[in-house]
Amino acid sequence: MTESSSYPDHDEDDHDHGGPLAELVTVRDWLRYAVSRFNRGGLTFGHGSTEAFDEAAYLILHTLALPLDRLEVFLDACITSEERPPLLEIIDRRVDERIPAAYLTHEAWMGSFRFYVDPSVLIPRSYFGELLDEAMGPWVEDPDQVGSALDLCTGSGCLAILMAHAFPQADITAVDLSTDALAVARRNVDDYGLEARIELIESDVFSALGPRRFDLIISNPPYVTAQAMAELPAEYRHEPELALAAGTDGLDIVRRILAQASAHLTPKGILAVEVGHNRDLVEAAFPDLPFTWLASATDEGKVFLLTRAQLPAHAASTP
Numbered sequence: 001m002t003e004s005s006s007y008p009d010h011d012e013d014d015h016d017h018g019g020p021l022a023e024l025v026t027v028r029d030w031l032r033y034a035v036s037r038f039n040r041g042g043l044t045f046g047h048g049s050t051e052a053f054d055e056a057a058y059l060i061l062h063t064l065a066l067p068l069d070r071l072e073v074f075l076d077a078c079i080t081s082e083e084r085p086p087l088l089e090i091i092d093r094r095v096d097e098r099i100p101a102a103y104l105t106h107e108a109w110m111g112s113f114r115f116y117v118d119p120s121v122l123i124p125r126s127y128f129g130e131l132l133d134e135a136m137g138p139w140v141e142d143p144d145q146v147g148s149a150l151d152l153c154t155g156s157g158c159l160a161i162l163m164a165h166a167f168p169q170a171d172i173t174a175v176d177l178s179t180d181a182l183a184v185a186r187r188n189v190d191d192y193g194l195e196a197r198i199e200l201i202e203s204d205v206f207s208a209l210g211p212r213r214f215d216l217i218i219s220n221p222p223y224v225t226a227q228a229m230a231e232l233p234a235e236y237r238h239e240p241e242l243a244l245a246a247g248t249d250g251l252d253i254v255r256r257i258l259a260q261a262s263a264h265l266t267p268k269g270i271l272a273v274e275v276g277h278n279r280d281l282v283e284a285a286f287p288d289l290p291f292t293w294l295a296s297a298t299d300e301g302k303v304f305l306l307t308r309a310q311l312p313a314h315a316a317s318t319p
Contacts, residue, residue, distance in 0.1 A: 122181035130296035152219035157185030
């Protein structure tokens, strides 16, 4: 029996008879309750929040339609009888079904950018967020000189949208193999009014791009190893396996990108690919490639960069 199964359906009865819900009066009370439930439930975080308190605060503020950055002001505000059932439901679902918070609220954030998400796409979390905030400097010397850019494995379209803001003169192409993911990307592109600048294409890596070339290609592809897939916490199993799994060593898609990228870069173009904690695997698989590992404000060694000239010679074609 779950904790929630002991609660009456109607919180008016709780108020009349002193039941459990009646004891949760203020935002502070609900925050304490949610944190306790999350800790007792042994939840795994990492889809926007890193701890129970932050995730509880986010879910409560979102459900109450309160500003996400104003918790302190509302801590002692009373919760109405109409507001209690939705709060209880979202807390219960987070614990009982282990659904990530972003799928419960259908929103995810990267810095100040908000995106719609559902289980057909990964919940946005990429080291490219910080790198694009700096317009990929110093590797991109002048953001205004980027005329074309490609986001491989775009998912929700979040990185394509960040690219459109970082490189204001660029036409952006965003591709994904999943039609469901592209539908989510379309919604986000439309929300930001970028229909004229971001083209969405269904493609298995470069397969549908023909001879197109780009000044910049970035990709946050599937890169989870088979062993890591077998050990994923329940929260991560709500995400599409297609966007996570990449073979025994997690490099199935990375190999294809490295083999084909040169043919899709302009002569001075650059390729940047996120591989998470797989740096050692990448360097072991490609010992002859001169990877540059990028550093952001919070981490390093998770994204590699190569110029077109540094990519495998056999994959290159004439400009």
